Amino acid sequence: MSLSHAILGFLSKQPQTGYTLKNEHFDKSVAYFWPADQTQIYKTLDKLVEQGFATSKIEYQSDRPNRKVYSITKQGKVELERWLGEAIEPPMYRDPLLVQLFFSEFSDSETMINVLKSSRAKHEAVLQALKAVDLPVAAKCTDYEDLAARLTLELGLKSKQAYIEWFDEAITAISAFDKKRKRAAKAR
Amino acid sequence: MSLSHAILGFLSKQPQTGYTLKNEHFDKSVAYFWPADQTQIYKTLDKLVEQGFATSKIEYQSDRPNRKVYSITKQGKVELERWLGEAIEPPMYRDPLLVQLFFSEFSDSETMINVLKSSRAKHEAVLQALKAVDLPVAAKCTDYEDLAARLTLELGLKSKQAYIEWFDEAITAISAFDKKRKRAAKAR
DNA sequence: GAGAGCATGTAAGAGGTTACATGATTCC
DNA sequence: GGAATCATGTAACCTCTTACATGCTCTC
Numbered sequence: 001m002s003l004s005h006a007i008l009g010f011l012s013k014q015p016q017t018g019y020t021l022k023n024e025h026f027d028k029s030v031a032y033f034w035p036a037d038q039t040q041i042y043k044t045l046d047k048l049v050e051q052g053f054a055t056s057k058i059e060y061q062s063d064r065p066n067r068k069v070y071s072i073t074k075q076g077k078v079e080l081e082r083w084l085g086e087a088i089e090p091p092m093y094r095d096p097l098l099v100q101l102f103f104s105e106f107s108d109s110e111t112m113i114n115v116l117k118s119s120r121a122k123h124e125a126v127l128q129a130l131k132a133v134d135l136p137v138a139a140k141c142t143d144y145e146d147l148a149a150r151l152t153l154e155l156g157l158k159s160k161q162a163y164i165e166w167f168d169e170a171i172t173a174i175s176a177f178d179k180k181r182k183r184a185a186k187a188r
Numbered sequence: 189m190s191l192s193h194a195i196l197g198f199l200s201k202q203p204q205t206g207y208t209l210k211n212e213h214f215d216k217s218v219a220y221f222w223p224a225d226q227t228q229i230y231k232t233l234d235k236l237v238e239q240g241f242a243t244s245k246i247e248y249q250s251d252r253p254n255r256k257v258y259s260i261t262k263q264g265k266v267e268l269e270r271w272l273g274e275a276i277e278p279p280m281y282r283d284p285l286l287v288q289l290f291f292s293e294f295s296d297s298e299t300m301i302n303v304l305k306s307s308r309a310k311h312e313a314v315l316q317a318l319k320a321v322d323l324p325v326a327a328k329c330t331d332y333e334d335l336a337a338r339l340t341l342e343l344g345l346k347s348k349q350a351y352i353e354w355f356d357e358a359i360t361a362i363s364a365f366d367k368k369r370k371r372a373a374k375a376r
Numbered sequence: 377g378a379g380a381g382c383a384t385g386t387a388a389g390a391g392g393t394t395a396c397a398t399g400a401t402t403c404c
Numbered sequence: 405g406g407a408a409t410c411a412t413g414t415a416a417c418c419t420c421t422t423a424c425a426t427g428c429t430c431t432c
Contacts, residue, residue: 001419002284009291019383033286040420042385063429065383077294084295087306088284090314093347096190096276098221098340103197105332106265107272118275126278138361144293147365151358152286155351159281162350163343170339173326177335189391207411228392230413251401253411 003044004053006034008072008080011054015071018042029149032130032156045070053079101170109178113171120167127160191232192241194222196260196268199242203259206230217337220318220344233258241267289358297366301359308355315348 010016010025018041026036045068048054053076059067072080097119104112133153141147198204198213206229214224233256236242241264247255260268285307292300321341329335 002282002287003419005284006287006291009287009294012291012294017383018385023382030287030290033290034282035280037421039385039422061382064381065426065428067383080291081295084288084292085299085303086288087303088288090285090307090310091281091283092223093279093281094190094222095279095343096193097278098343099190099194099197099218100272100274100276101336102218102221102340103194103200103268104272104336106197106200107269109332111273115273115275119278122278138357139364141365144297144365144369147361148289148292151361152290154357155283155286155354158350158354159347162346166343166346169326169342173335173339176327177329177332181332191391205411206413211410225393227394227413231391249410252409253398253400255411 001044002034003036003040004048005080005083006030006036007041007044007048008053008076011070011072012077012080015069017067017069018045019067021045030152032126033152048076052076109174113174116167116171116174120164120171123160123163123167127157127164130156130160189232190222191224191228192236193268193271194218194224195229195232195236196241196264196271199258199260200265200268203257205255205257206233207255209233218340220314221340236264240264297362301362304355304359304362308352308359311348311351311355315345315352318344318348 006026007021010021016024018038022036022038022041026034026041030036045054045056048070049056052073054070054072056068056070059069061067097115100115101112130153135150135153136146138147138150138154141150194214195209198209204212206226210224210226210229214222214229218224233242233244236258237244240261242258242260244256244258247257249255285303288303289300318341323338323341324334326335326338326342329338
């Protein structure tokens with residue numbers, strides 16, 4: 001399970017709480033390829049402690065709620081390293097849009113084109129957000145950490161660009177098919 | 189939920205059983221963008237009947253197990269059409285590989301490169317499988333059904349190609365970084 | 377006085393996977 | 405004799421999401 005290992009990764013950088021994991025880490029650096037829910041982060045932290053991969057200490061605070069600070073254990077480090085070398089099966093990507101397209105014969109091409117356009121806009125917005133991320137290009141990275149982050153970003157950019165090219169081709173192809181069909185209907 | 193609607197789509201083409209849905213449809217046409225588990229197909233069929241979107245009739249067979257043939261209802265057709273026009277949020281893609289890459293500073297670059305190479309090979313295999321699918325190019329489709337199927341395939345091809353280009357760039361970038369680092373260490 | 381920030385949690389549910397059970401027939 | 409095909413299901417589990425609860429402090 002990747003969430004456990006992502007948490008172990010962040011705890012390797014420094015001991016911290018579920019709250020900071022969520023707000024300072026998951027919602028920032030890895031959000032675009034591994035978003036994590038607050039509830040699940042807390043549950044997973046519990047599990048990591050059970051498994052002996054992390055320990056927690058309560059830090060009492062007077063003016064704010066107490067914090068539970070988690071640290072990675074030796075066992076946790078071993079487990080993280082093991083997992084980092086594991087060849088994991090690429091996950092299946094399920095996109096409802098493709099299901100809609102596949103069965104769009106039961107709707108009509110105009111509706112389908114609108115659905116495609118609206119989806120294209122959403123992907124475009126994500127692409128723009130990714131483009132706005134401020135990280136040096138791979139060749140200019142001096143830290144390995146930056147290089148790794150840059151490369152994850154790069155895949156996001158490439159995938160989104162591929163998607164957007166595809167949207168344009170798909171919309172054009174469906175429009176063209178539609179015109180052809182209308183011309184044929186007129187000729188009869 | 190897309191599985192329900194994919195089933196409604198297949199039932200629109202013709203009434204059939206859970207068994208044929210799995211073996212003749214899900215495992216073939218839509219397998220690469222919406223694989224479905226047998227157990228879940230049966231569960232979802234029950235749910236569709238409950239919701240009034242499908243009905244079932246038992247067909248008694250003497251030499252083989254009885255079959256439960258499902259048909260879409262009017263309500264089901266209305267629901268499918270409604271869903272086909274819905275603008276659905278693009279799903280989040282979570283790839284453990286990117287988590288591994290992001291935290292690869294806690295392993296070593298050689299290990300990471302091996303993980304990348306092994307993943308690349310798996311993606312390459314899928315790409316080859318997609319290339320082997322026999323469907324006319326979009327411009328030559330005479331049926332709308334073929335066009336829709338072709339376009340879903342096209343996205344798969346494009347995405348995989350983008351992935352593979354990225355793999356090559358990522359592997360090159362990490363190797364280059366590594367050489368630079370080793371040269372710097374030597375110079376000291 | 378309202379809302380944001382800090383901080384941790386419970387309960388319930390949706391969607392998907394894995395393992396297992398049954399039992400006849402047909403093909404090698 | 406063993407495997408594949410036909411055909412439907414149950415039980416248990418994992419991951420993730422949504423809604424809700426608590427309560428103090430600081431800022432507008």
